[in-house]
Amino acid sequence: MILRNQVEWALHCCVALSELPADQYVSTKALAEFHGVPKEYLSKALQALAQAGLVDTTLGPTGGYRLAKRPEDISFLDIVEAVEGPTQTFKCTEIRKNNPCLKKTAKFSPMCSIAKVMNRADEAWKRELRSMNLKILREELTDKLSDDQLQKGTDWLLSRR
Amino acid sequence: MILRNQVEWALHCCVALSELPADQYVSTKALAEFHGVPKEYLSKALQALAQAGLVDTTLGPTGGYRLAKRPEDISFLDIVEAVEGPTQTFKCTEIRKNNPCLKKTAKFSPMCSIAKVMNRADEAWKRELRSMNLKILREELTDKLSDDQLQKGTDWLLSRR
DNA sequence: GATCCCATACTCGGATAGTTGATGTCCGAGTGAGAGGGG
DNA sequence: CCCCTCTCACTCGGACATCAACTATCCGAGTATGGGATC
Numbered sequence: 001m002i003l004r005n006q007v008e009w010a011l012h013c014c015v016a017l018s019e020l021p022a023d024q025y026v027s028t029k030a031l032a033e034f035h036g037v038p039k040e041y042l043s044k045a046l047q048a049l050a051q052a053g054l055v056d057t058t059l060g061p062t063g064g065y066r067l068a069k070r071p072e073d074i075s076f077l078d079i080v081e082a083v084e085g086p087t088q089t090f091k092c093t094e095i096r097k098n099n100p101c102l103k104k105t106a107k108f109s110p111m112c113s114i115a116k117v118m119n120r121a122d123e124a125w126k127r128e129l130r131s132m133n134l135k136i137l138r139e140e141l142t143d144k145l146s147d148d149q150l151q152k153g154t155d156w157l158l159s160r161r
Numbered sequence: 162m163i164l165r166n167q168v169e170w171a172l173h174c175c176v177a178l179s180e181l182p183a184d185q186y187v188s189t190k191a192l193a194e195f196h197g198v199p200k201e202y203l204s205k206a207l208q209a210l211a212q213a214g215l216v217d218t219t220l221g222p223t224g225g226y227r228l229a230k231r232p233e234d235i236s237f238l239d240i241v242e243a244v245e246g247p248t249q250t251f252k253c254t255e256i257r258k259n260n261p262c263l264k265k266t267a268k269f270s271p272m273c274s275i276a277k278v279m280n281r282a283d284e285a286w287k288r289e290l291r292s293m294n295l296k297i298l299r300e301e302l303t304d305k306l307s308d309d310q311l312q313k314g315t316d317w318l319l320s321r322r
Numbered sequence: 323g324a325t326c327c328c329a330t331a332c333t334c335g336g337a338t339a340g341t342t343g344a345t346g347t348c349c350g351a352g353t354g355a356g357a358g359g360g361g
Numbered sequence: 362c363c364c365c366t367c368t369c370a371c372t373c374g375g376a377c378a379t380c381a382a383c384t385a386t387c388c389g390a391g392t393a394t395g396g397g398a399t400c
Contacts, residue, residue, distance in 0.1 A: 004382090004383060004384085005383090005384085006383090006384090038384090038385065038386080040385075040386060040387075041384065041385050041386080044384095044385095058392095058393080059391075059392040059393055059394095060392055060393025060394050061393070061394050061395075062393085062394065062395095063392085063393070063394090
């Protein structure tokens, strides 16, 4: 029922990338040290983001990651599903069809009523995450943090090349 | 990210119980065979429901489970959380505090902005499940299924004592 | 000074473990209902 | 006919085994950059 921690890391990395100039690459190592997480494992999350087309990557020295789209075009749901895969809390195994007092030829409505309810809840969850993107979050952060704090962060990341 | 299948079983069992006369106990064995799931493992889910006060239980022969409240007072969220425990998809590990270019004395807002967004999504999910209860579902079922189908089901369960 | 080559730093992908949690099974203890025997 | 006891079916709770997924870690292959060597 809980998302893997790579999701948290991916979200924080995307936010960090959205603070940088759009054409700058940042290495996995820099992102890992910045967030205090294991570099090699974080790499898996970033690879998932790259595979989903949310970030660009370049090889070699000065290589690394940068956002592949504008911050307003990357929703939280995009990031979560890139790392976690398709998100669905409920998996219906159709146990209603095991009912021993119904004939095998009995007709069933196309979807189990219980599954329908659970899916509705999942949809509400996704809707909430789709409505939030990196640009909105960035604006919240610039309101909350001092310019100095933000600047120090971006400088630190860019100096680590 | 996925709920355990005990949640599905618990939901179906509660719906079945809500179809029965309120004072009738049904054994684990009957519920397990009715749904085609392992009896001993289903028992764990039912115990969780009993612990949460959603169902009553009696020992001995003719023992079993019955609803402890009126169907309209048992929401889907009650059942899900009884079996699954507190539901939360996102666990914030506060990696924002690992930022190496902030002093240790730096002040942080009480909640990580990213966690706030994720929690909002979780709340939307819970709100949806809180709005659905056993009575509403039961009314949906009586509309959808024939009286004969429902009657057969309750008779089968009651005859298995 | 221009060109070529090589070392370096990085990403990518696969292989490999350890740990946790879900899934499922088994068994003994406790309990209450009903049957059967004795008064 | 009444009461006691015994058996049985059931729940409860813990112990145990299995399996999948998450959480890492490590290493080799491939690639682009930049510096140094060569012409």
